[in-house]
Amino acid sequence: MPDKEIQIPDFRLDHTMLRVKDLEKSIYFYTKILGMRILRKNEYPDGRFTNTFIGYNSEDDGTTLELTYNWDQEEEYIKGNAWGHLALKVSDVYATSSYLKEMGVEFTKEPSPMKNGTRIIAFIKDPDGYVIELNEPLKQN
Numbered sequence: 001m002p003d004k005e006i007q008i009p010d011f012r013l014d015h016t017m018l019r020v021k022d023l024e025k026s027i028y029f030y031t032k033i034l035g036m037r038i039l040r041k042n043e044y045p046d047g048r049f050t051n052t053f054i055g056y057n058s059e060d061d062g063t064t065l066e067l068t069y070n071w072d073q074e075e076e077y078i079k080g081n082a083w084g085h086l087a088l089k090v091s092d093v094y095a096t097s098s099y100l101k102e103m104g105v106e107f108t109k110e111p112s113p114m115k116n117g118t119r120i121i122a123f124i125k126d127p128d129g130y131v132i133e134l135n136e137p138l139k140q141n
Contacts (some may be wrong), residue, residue, distance in 0.1 A: 012063075013063045014059075014063065014064070015053065015055075015063060015065060015066045016063070016065055016086065017065075017066040017068055018066070018126075019068050019069075019070065019073070019077050019128075020068065020069055020127070020128050021069075021073060021077065021128055022127060022128075023050060023052065023067060023069035025127045026126065026127050026128065029126050029127050030054050030067070030126070033100070033103050034088065035056070036054040036056055037055065037056070038053075038054055039053045039054060039055055039059055039064060040053050040059075048070065048071040048072055049068060049071060050068070050069045050071070051066055051067070051069075052066070052067045053065070053066050053067075065086070076129075079129065079130070085132060085133045086130065086131070087132070087134075088132060088133070088134055089135060089137060090135070091136065091137070092136065093111045093120040093121060093122050093135065094111050094120070096134055097111045105125070106124060106125045108123040108125060108131060109121070109122055109123040110122060111134070119135060119138070120136050121133055121134060121135045122134045
């Protein structure tokens with residue numbers, strides 16, 4: 001480590017990329033059910049893939065999600081044991097969970113206080129089986 005003070009660049013989390021098996025199904029889930037917007041969609045015919053960026057804010061104003069669809073992918077993707085989850089903040093996990101159940105979304109953990117804590121959380125799955133945590137703002141707890 002250098003002895004002098006180093007100026008750290010202005011890092012911020014830009015996006016997370018998920019590989020998806022059915023792009024239209026994933027776009028429907030994230031936009032129609034979870035309320036994100038398509039920010040841009042680029043097709044790369046030579047590489048045989050499509051990148052779709054979605055989010056709640058513009059790419060310059062917030063963290064986004066990149067859905068990568070590989071046109072020739074036949075097998076399901078292996079999630080790996082290092083993968084954890086995405087997290088979405090909602091004002092009321094119980095009310096949001098009721099809505100998501102009406103929309104047919106699969107839950108892996110029903111809404112309740114987190115283990116050994118008081119913050120209310122729930123876990124759902126997207127169409128590709130990626131886990132998404134729902135949690136309430138910290139100021140509520």
